[in-house]
Amino acid sequence: MPVDHPSLARIFRNQTAWLLALAGEQQAIWQGGDISACVTPGHGHLLVPAGANVSPDDLDAAFAWLGQSGISPLLIWSDRDDPALERNIRGRGGGDSWQPHWMERDLDLPVPDFPSPPGIGITRATLDDLPALESARDVPYLSVGESRIILDPSTTGSMQMFIARMDASGEVVGIIVLFTPQDGERQAGIYNAGVRFDLQRRGIGSALTAHACRAAYDAGYRAISLNATPPGERAYRKVGFEVIGDGRTWFMRFPARESDSTS
Numbered sequence: 001m002p003v004d005h006p007s008l009a010r011i012f013r014n015q016t017a018w019l020l021a022l023a024g025e026q027q028a029i030w031q032g033g034d035i036s037a038c039v040t041p042g043h044g045h046l047l048v049p050a051g052a053n054v055s056p057d058d059l060d061a062a063f064a065w066l067g068q069s070g071i072s073p074l075l076i077w078s079d080r081d082d083p084a085l086e087r088n089i090r091g092r093g094g095g096d097s098w099q100p101h102w103m104e105r106d107l108d109l110p111v112p113d114f115p116s117p118p119g120i121g122i123t124r125a126t127l128d129d130l131p132a133l134e135s136a137r138d139v140p141y142l143s144v145g146e147s148r149i150i151l152d153p154s155t156t157g158s159m160q161m162f163i164a165r166m167d168a169s170g171e172v173v174g175i176i177v178l179f180t181p182q183d184g185e186r187q188a189g190i191y192n193a194g195v196r197f198d199l200q201r202r203g204i205g206s207a208l209t210a211h212a213c214r215a216a217y218d219a220g221y222r223a224i225s226l227n228a229t230p231p232g233e234r235a236y237r238k239v240g241f242e243v244i245g246d247g248r249t250w251f252m253r254f255p256a257r258e259s260d261s262t263s
Helices: 008-024 056-069 083-091 127-135 144-151 204-218 230-238
Strands: 029-032 035-040 043-047 074-078 101-106 120-124 159-166 172-179 187-195 223-228 242-246 248-252
Touching: 008 029, 008 035, 008 043, 008 074, 008 101, 008 144, 008 172, 008 187, 008 223, 008 242, 029 056, 035 056, 043 056, 083 248, 101 230, 120 204, 127 144, 127 159, 127 172, 144 159, 159 204, 172 204, 187 204, 204 223, 204 230, 223 230
Parallel strands: 043 074, 187 223
Antiparallel strands: 029 035, 035 043, 074 248, 101 223, 101 242, 120 159, 159 172, 172 187
16 A cells, blocks of 8 residues: 555554653653654653654754653654664664554444443443553553543543453453544544453454444544554454554663662
């Protein structure tokens, strides 16, 4: 598929806005030119649109800010291959990370019915569900630090979390986050979708995804995007998502600061 798909830039803007929304509650954002850097609970992020007019000075300033933040590891994002950016990152000691598969769904198309398996219910999470999220085990992409931000009533205007719970025990076994920024693009995003490892391939993830799609449509959004791993790509196709293009990420660790190493 062509790398200049008309949705690609919009999808990457949603990805960027999502990470900045998480970081904004901590006032941990740096922006310069076309690039953004931020610190979310546990991670640093550098987001660089491929082909953007990025000066070496902007990259130097972004890496300096991230290094001073004391956060490590760092994940560097681009919406597609960018040889010049890759050379710069490798020159700084960065290495390959995973490859996001950008996917999108037209919300004007009917969402298939994917009921959750017997004994498992799906609800929108509130701050009252935080103890259950803290005690959940083996649910991929569940971050307690991020959950606190997402569920805080004062900060959840653009974020909703839906959870899958065992009816009998109340245990959280799956999560998904819907991001609906008020930026006029009407592009929603799905993030942090994960199901407990021993319960995967039973339809929980499809049910959560369909739930998020319907919630986005009801809120007036007409497209919804996500970034998928190769196994996830196959699952999301069942819910009507199509691949838009492949992104790139790189991984980097900053050396420990002296104050950190001696504390």
